[in-house]
Amino acid sequence: MLELLDGQPGERVLECGVGTGEYLALSVSRAGARVHGIDISRELLEECYHNFLREGLPSRVALGDIERIPFQTGAFDRVYCISTTWYLPDLEESLREMARVTRQGGTIVFDIMNWLHITPLAAHLAGRFLQRFLGRRSDPARIRSHLEVSRILTRLGLDYEVRGYYVLLPTRLPNLCQYSARFSYGLSRSPLRYLGSKLCYVCKVNKGPLKPSQNRLAALADPCCGLETKHESATCRDC
C-alpha cells in the first residue's frame, strides 16, 4: 500500500489517525513532504511527536477528530487515512472533512475492511460476540462494502480508483510467502479486487475543496502555523 502514498518533497500532507507515525507518516516525511498528523489519542500523539523528534524531523501533530478536522479548507495536497476507517462511526462525514481540507487537484487515500472477505468478517463477528456476551466496551471493527463506499464517494463528487489487497487469501499469508504476495499483488487491480480483505481508495478532488457541513462550521478557525485550527481539544504542536 505504501506505493500509493508517495509524498513528494515540499508537499503538504495530512495523515488522519496518525497513531505513532511509524508506519506511514515518518516515511513520507523522510521523503521530504511537510507532514501533519491528527489523532484522538493523546498517548499515541505523544509517542508520534517523539518519534519525529528522534529522527530530527519536524513534528506537526494535533489532537483532533477526523469528523471535525482542525485545519482550514484546501490546506493539503494529500490526505491519508490508513488502517483507521473501521474505527469511524460516520464514514461519509469523515470523508467530507478529508475532501474539505484537500486542495483542488489533491489526492485522498484511505482503506476499508471489506465484509466480502473472511478475515474482516470473522474479526467483526468476534468483536460483536465479545461485546454482547462478555461485555467488552469497545465497538467491533466496522466492515464496509464497496457499494456503500462508492455511493458515498459519488455523493461527495470524488473520482476514485480502487485496489484490493489479500484477494482470495487469508490476510497474513502474503507476508509469509513470496508466491502468495505476487499472487495477491497481481489481483489487486483485477476485477476480483472487490473480494480483497482491504480495499484501498485513491480519490481525486477535482471540483475544489468541499464546503464544511453545518455541524462543522462552528469549529473553525483560530490561526495556527499558517493553517488554522480550532477544535476544542486541538493543539498544534508546530506552534
Ligand SMILES: C[S@@+](CC[C@H](N)C(=O)[O-])C[C@H]1O[C@@H](n2cnc3c(N)ncnc32)[C@H](O)[C@@H]1O
Ligand atoms: C490502527 S491505528 C492506525 C495508525 C496509522 N494510520 C498506521 O497506519 O499505522 C488507528 C488510529 O486511528 C485513531 N483514531 C480512531 N478514531 C479516530 C478519530 N475519530 N479521529 C482521529 N483519530 C482516530 C486511533 O487513535 C489510532 O491511532
